[in-house]
Amino acid sequence: MLAEIKGLNEECGIFGVWGHSDAAQLTYYGLHALQHRGQEGTGIVVSDGHTLKGVKGEGLVTEIFTAEQMAQLTGTNAIGHVRYATAGGGGYENVQPLLFHSQTGSLALAHNGNLVNANSLKHQLEGQGSIFQTSSDSEVLAHLIRRSGFTHMSDKVKNALSMLKGAYAYLIMTETELMVALDPHGLRPLSLGCLGDAYVVASETCAFDVIGAEYIRDIEPGELLIISERGLVSEQFAVSSTKAICMMEYVYFSRPDSNIQGVNVHTARKNMGKRLAVEAPIEADVVTGVPDSSISAAIGYAEASGIPYEMGLIKNKYVGRTFIQPSQSLREQGVKMKLSPVRGVVEGKRVIMVDDSIVRGTTSRRIVSLLKEAGATEVHVVISSPPIKNPCFYGIDTSSKEELIAADKTVEEIRQIIGADSLTFLSLEGMLAALGQTEAVNGFCLGCFTGNYPTEIYPDTLQYYYQRG
């Protein structure tokens, strides 16, 4: 994926196991399968029923956990996390799972998403004496649980969750329980599976496949699952309002081999490509996709248009993360290092280049220019989602509004900037139809496309997003 240079980053992936002798090892494999959701930090916390202990660090799953450390992580229950830092920034202390010890017991938590009322809750909690260990929004939940007046842990957690607003898939582990919670809109994907008698939970089902676990079902919006020696109990901590799973999970973030809400991600993307071929018929010689996330849509476009799919771009898999720098000039260099045009495929050809989205426009401009330098006579850019005009407040780093090229530019203006011979975006209706939906209100968050968000956005959150451009 070109996330690092495109300016579109997922914020986290979570994985948990309850009741398996290889809990930490399974979590390692699960996190490895979820690595695309965050590459800046990772951690595992394990429980043996008496104590919680963990290992975490800044880097990739394969870089952080040594064989010696894994051998120390003994216990039958574990949670893990991969992180891409936006809210609260990077740094070792923000790497999750967060682990808290107190006289009454220990608590570990892993969070995927972003709380839109974190700042006001933090302000309130600090006023009551809380001292935060991290600058991440995720920690707020631990303080709310600790301060809850209820006796039983599950009641404390439900009480704390009811105060959160925004996107959250949380794994909360104590010595005796694993709790799994999803926000009332179900903004982030979260699935439950089993491996023999053990339960597993993951941000994406691709993590089940890698460990041979069986998918059971998706966690419902507003649901709290409590897994313990007594088995699995499901409760609603909030009334599920409008279901609003992030559309970008289908368009870009999730792995093609994952299923979300029963829909395979590759198939959804392929359908988006097919719709695009109907909405944007173009006379051309070859169709190519920007690897990796746009290949499914490109295959769909080729299939529906009858124009052959070719591998016109290849990705260099061996570019280290250290080469990815945030400045504009280095971002452009980053595109060149990551992608190469296949001259033998594109030379003298009219090329349809399928991409999943345009964020800043920098990446698209560089790819169009790479294809033209390699001899493409025409480059038609087709995008398998509508223009991203608004920021995301729910854990996707879509950059500030000022950086989004579609926020204040027409399609023709964007076409000119990226140097394409034509530019077409998939319509909102086409994108929904690709997922078998006919109405824009049916089950998805479309905030970054439409500006209509499923939750209230708090003034301090707005200020943060509009100032950081």
Ligand code: SF4
């Ligand atoms: S605003 Fe966009 S990226 Fe954010 S959750 Fe909604 S659909 Fe996903």
